[in-house]
Amino acid sequence: MKRVNRNYKVRNFHQAKWDEPIIFELSKRGERGVLVPQAEDEIVDLVGDGVSKIPASMVRKEAPKLPEISQPRVLRHYMRLSQMTLGADVNIEIGQGTCTVKYSPKVNEQLARMPEMTELHPLQHESTVQGILEIMYKTDLYMREISGMDRFTFQPSGGSQAIMTMASVVRAYHKANREADKRDEIITTIYSHPSDAAAPALMGYKIIYIHPDKDGYPDFEAFKAAVSEKTAAFIVANPEDTGVYNKRIKEFTDLVHEKGGLCCYDQANANGLLGVTRAKEAGFDMCFFNLHKTFSTPHGCGGPATGAMGVIKELEKFLPAPLIDFDGENYFLNYEIANSPYAVGKVRLFNGVAPVVLKAYAWIMSLGAQGLYEVAKVAVLNNNYLFKKLMAIDCVDAPYTRGKQRVEQVRYTLEKLTKDTGIKTEDIQRRMMDFGMHYWTSHHPYYVPEPATLEPTETPSKEDIDEYIATLEHIFKEAYENPEIIKTAPHNSVCHRVDESGMDDPKQWAITWRSYLKKSTT
Incomplete structure (x- = not known):
């Protein structure tokens, strides 16, 4: 029997595939x-x-x-x-750039599955839910300390909804100051998350994009030209998805404030900043954290999630109700803010996803302030180790800030590989599936040509990162020597070539089984 060479990092993999209806x-x-x-x-x-007392209008016909x-x-x-599903429990989670997919301690998962949590109902009397109210209240306090903000809400069910909440607060603030009609512009950057533009655009705001200068920082001169009396807010991620941190951010926020606008911090990329920088000192009026990312709750295949959104004291009256307060004896849902003529109202029916807040609370408590700082340091160390190793490969490059480290992720380019071999970044993505690994390109449009956005977080060991690098090197070698195996990939994964021809045609979308039956029979 031939002995397996364990010094070779690239592992054999073949995923189960069922023709499952x-x-x-x-x-x-x-x-x-x-x-x-x-x-x-x-x-x-x-x-x-059990039926007779239900109003007739609410009774199903069938x-x-x-x-x-x-x-x-x-x-x-x-x-x-x-x-047929890959996840952090199965594969090395490095290739989900910007998603900050990290290890979620199993003890926290067990906590969230205790009957005391799973049997909770959001309409229970406050006296029966003092435990979870206390946890939410204390998590709010931790978020304040980490960010410098003065009050948090856990209502938003994710980062994008937190951005929508921030944009709602922006509109309410300017409405209260009778400037809502003239302040109709939101400024963001091209490497911030698309939701930073999409959410306010949905609310009717005109979006102004700031492109980077030659070093990858948001162009300050272009920003100065964009800021005016029409500016409602500046919404930005920092570091951006390139991994570049804008060290002049306070100059940006000061300029917006001089013109009467608000500054909103998308902290989805906060994993490398814990204990290092805070939104308050950077001049922001509000911010949000993804508890399902930075605070390890986790994503859970797109949910559940929580976008913990915080504001300075001046903006507290605009937050959605209820907030959670403590009177010295009891924790309670404070609806007083709902009586404010300025409040934005609810952004979801109940007050956040309780198990997510519980897991974030447990994670923070187990680490403490020094542990959170250690998370940031190790995440940055892992990212820059990966960065240095990949940049030594001839077909890999990364634009901007030459010779300087990045923060918690990097957006690479495989443009040279594509020119040399015809293999595109999407081809690499499919081939990585054959080794049980994820690999993410970037948000569209591809401002960085043939992009790959990788974020190791603090979770993987050096050995894990080395295995991921070795797998990429193996595939890059294939691109030059046997490109056909990549073009026809994946071979060992569940899905093969995905037909994306209908992605932009809503008539071909079927979100539910009922809609599928309706569309497939017409």
Whole structure:
């Protein structure tokens, strides 16, 4: 038997692939997984049949079309789907740049699954939920200390909704000052997250983009020309997704304030800044953190998430209600702010995703202030080790700030590889799937040609990073010697070539099973 060479970092991988129907297609009429018992006579006498008291307008005309399927088939279905999914528990999470995918301690997951958490209901009386209210209140205090802001809300269900909340506060602030009509412009940068433009644009704001100077910093002269009495706010990520940190940020925020605008900090890239810089000292009026990123809660395949959004004292009256307060004896939901004529109202029905806040709280408590600072240091160290190693590869480059380190991620370019071989960054992305790894290109449009955005965070060891680098080197070598294997990839993963021809045609989208049936039969 041939011994495996364990000194070779590139691992063999082949993912399970099942020709698995969706659960509606598995449904068989009359099949049951659980037989719900009939209500006992005493219960019927007390509450009736459970339907008669429902207003007629709320009663369904027919029963919901739910899948009818036995327990073993349900189990097989979801186990098979789980085998066709990659995640941080299976692969080395370096290639999800800007997503800050880090290890989430399993003890925190166990905490969030305790009956005391899973059986909570947001409409319970405050006296019965003092524990989670205390945790939310104290997490608010930690967020204040980390950012310098004066009050946080956990209502936003993610970063993009937090940006929408910030834009709502901007509009409410200028409305209160009777300047909403004239202040109709939002300034952002091309390497900030697209939601920094999309959310305020959805609210009717005109978006002004600032491009970088030759070193990759937002062009200050262009910014000065853009700021005016029409400026409602400046919304920016710093560091941007290039990994470049704008060291002159206070000059930017001071200029906006001179013209009467507000400054909003997208801190989705805060993982390399914990204990190093704060939004307050940079001159920001509000900011948000992704608890599902920086504070390790985690993403969970796109959710659940929380965009913890904080403001300075002057803007507190504009926050969505309720806020969580403590009167010295009890924690309570404070709806007083809802009576303010300025408040933006709710941004979601209830006060945030409680298990996410709990996991963030546990993570902060286990690390402490020094531990959070250590997270930032190791994240920056890991990123710059990866950066140095990749920049030594002939076909890899990274624009801007030559000779200087980046913060927590880098946006690389494979333009030379493409010119030499015809292999594009999307081809590399698909080939990485054959080794059980993720690899992210960037947001569109591709301002950096043939981009790759990598963010190791503090989680991986040097050995993990070396394995990821070795896998990339292996694929780059293939690009020059056997490009066909890359062009036809993935070979060992669940999906092969994805047909993206309908991505821009809403008529071909099917978000639900019902819409699929409707569109596939017409």
